[in-house]
Amino acid sequence: xxxxxxxxxxxxxxxxxxxxxxxxxxxxxxxxxxxxxxxxxxxxxxxxxxxxxxxxxxxxxxxxxxxxxxxxxxxxxxxxxxxxxxxxxxxxxxxxxx
Amino acid sequence: xxxxxxxxxxxxxxxxxxxxxxxxxxxxxxxxxxxxxxxxxxxxxxxxxxxxxxxxxxxxxxxxxxxxxxxxxxxxxxxxxxxxxxxxxxxxxxxxxxxxxxxxxxxxxxxxxxxxxxx
Amino acid sequence: xxxxxxxxxxxxxxxxxxxxxxxxxxxxxxxxxxxxxxxxxxxxxxxxxxxxxxxxxxxxxxxxxxxxxxxxxxxxxxxxxxxxxxxxxxxxxxxxxxxxxxxxxxxxxxxxxxxxxxxxxxxxx
Numbered sequence: 001x002x003x004x005x006x007x008x009x010x011x012x013x014x015x016x017x018x019x020x021x022x023x024x025x026x027x028x029x030x031x032x033x034x035x036x037x038x039x040x041x042x043x044x045x046x047x048x049x050x051x052x053x054x055x056x057x058x059x060x061x062x063x064x065x066x067x068x069x070x071x072x073x074x075x076x077x078x079x080x081x082x083x084x085x086x087x088x089x090x091x092x093x094x095x096x097x098x
Numbered sequence: 099x100x101x102x103x104x105x106x107x108x109x110x111x112x113x114x115x116x117x118x119x120x121x122x123x124x125x126x127x128x129x130x131x132x133x134x135x136x137x138x139x140x141x142x143x144x145x146x147x148x149x150x151x152x153x154x155x156x157x158x159x160x161x162x163x164x165x166x167x168x169x170x171x172x173x174x175x176x177x178x179x180x181x182x183x184x185x186x187x188x189x190x191x192x193x194x195x196x197x198x199x200x201x202x203x204x205x206x207x208x209x210x211x212x213x214x215x216x217x
Numbered sequence: 218x219x220x221x222x223x224x225x226x227x228x229x230x231x232x233x234x235x236x237x238x239x240x241x242x243x244x245x246x247x248x249x250x251x252x253x254x255x256x257x258x259x260x261x262x263x264x265x266x267x268x269x270x271x272x273x274x275x276x277x278x279x280x281x282x283x284x285x286x287x288x289x290x291x292x293x294x295x296x297x298x299x300x301x302x303x304x305x306x307x308x309x310x311x312x313x314x315x316x317x318x319x320x321x322x323x324x325x326x327x328x329x330x331x332x333x334x335x336x337x338x339x340x341x342x
Contacts, residue, residue: 001334004213006117017233017265020305023330031113061120081124088211089099089130095231095339096214098106104340106241139244179244199251206338207224207255214341 002091003054006031006098009043014097019050022095028079028087029058037063037078038071051075059084101125102209103135104202106216108143109158110151115144118215119161126169133209134172135162136202137194139216142180145173147191159191166193174201226337227258232267233341236286237277242270243285245342250288253295260299260336261292262329263321264306271302271317289319303329 003022006029007014015036018027027050029037036047037058050056051073060078063069072078079087088094103122107114122132137144149159165171173194175185180196187196206212230249236242252259263271270286277284292300300321307313307323314323324332333339 006114013265014233021264021303021326021330021333023327023334025334030117081120082128084121085101085125085128085130088101088213093334093336093339094211094213095333096216096341098214098216098233098341106342138248139240178247199248200255202248203228203252203255203257206228206252206340207226207257212338212340214339216342 001025002087002094003027004094004096005029005033005036006096008032009036009046010041015043016046018097019046022054024053026055026057026087026091028084029056030062030084031059034058034062034066035068037073037076038068039073040071044073047073048075057083057087099210100131100133100208102133102205102212104212104214104216105135105137105141105144106139106214108140109149111140112217114215114217115141115158116156118213119158119165121213121215122165122171126165132165132169132171134174134201134205135165136174136176136205138176138179138199138202140183141216142175142183142185145175145180145191145194146185146189148189149191163191163193176202225256225258227335228252228260229333229336229339230259230261231333231339231341232261232263232270233265235266235269236275237280237282241342242267245340246285246288248340249292249297250295253292253297259297260301260332261297262301262303262333264303264329268302268306268310268312268317271319271321272312273316273318286318292319301329301332
């Protein structure tokens with residue numbers, strides 16, 4: 001299953017809820033959630049640990065807009081909107097953790 | 099593949115409407131279909147033709163209208179949410195139509211995937 | 218209509234927001250009722266602040282807003298009987314099943330995740 005998260009993990013608990021509940025699958029970080037994909041934040045360890053259970057992707061246009069595309073954690077895959085579409089198509093269902 | 103889209107936030111306030119639009123554009127570019135975009139909650143504010151952004155900003159409403167015109171995307175605005183917020187047939191932008199929540203459920207049934215954009 | 222009539226999908230509604238502070242809880246409930254009318258296989262999940270939607274004893278007169286919580290008890294009449302609450306969300310809020318206004322199945326996060334994986338359509342409000 002594809003899990004789409006759009007909230008900054010530094011402000012809201014959407015990503016925590018997703019990591020707690022979601023069965024292993026793919027997580028796509030979009031909008032303000034892309035900060036979760038960056039090095040040096042207080043949630044970095046949690047995200048790195050989650051890479052054991054999930055494929056984690058982050059939307060590149062959102063990373064670039066927020067000037068953090070050069071800080072992506074190793075193991076996180078960046079995708080464009082076309083890649084976003086592919087992820088939705090590849091997975092049987094999706095949940096938006098808004 | 100056939101996608102259904104749900105937009106739950108208004109334009110300009112939240113990125114949801116932009117993300118949803120860019121997703122639709124990318125899906126169409128890849129040869130997929132967008133079965134329907136359903137606008138709910140404050141998302142109904144995407145549909146008013148009274149929207150007038152500054153010259154140097156994107157026009158989120160006409161962008162949706164063009165998607166309907168160029169690709170036949172069905173843009174459906176929830177009637178109850180719309181009436182609550184002063185959206186009626188006479189201020190609706192081209193390509194949009196007002197209908198019931200059944201259209202959202204139908205989209206969930208008929209589309210291969212339903213993707214939710216919101217706050 | 219013939220295509221829809223024969224097609225039953227698993228719809229899951231994920232309720233994550235507290236009532237009244239935003240409109241999502243109320244408008245989610247409206248979609249639930251419509252999907253029941255389409256005779257879909259509907260389940261409702263309450264996690265995080267969404268569990269507060271089910272708190273017994275809501276009195277909304279003072280905020281001049283309609284109290285929609287009795288609707289949860291009416292869901293049974295629409296054949297919507299699968300209501301799930303995440304145990305961790307309840308505990309984190311100092312609540313137990315006795316605080317809720319309707320019968321629910323309490324599930325651990327992991328079991329909820331598995332249930333979510335089995336759905337065809339997941340709508341989150």
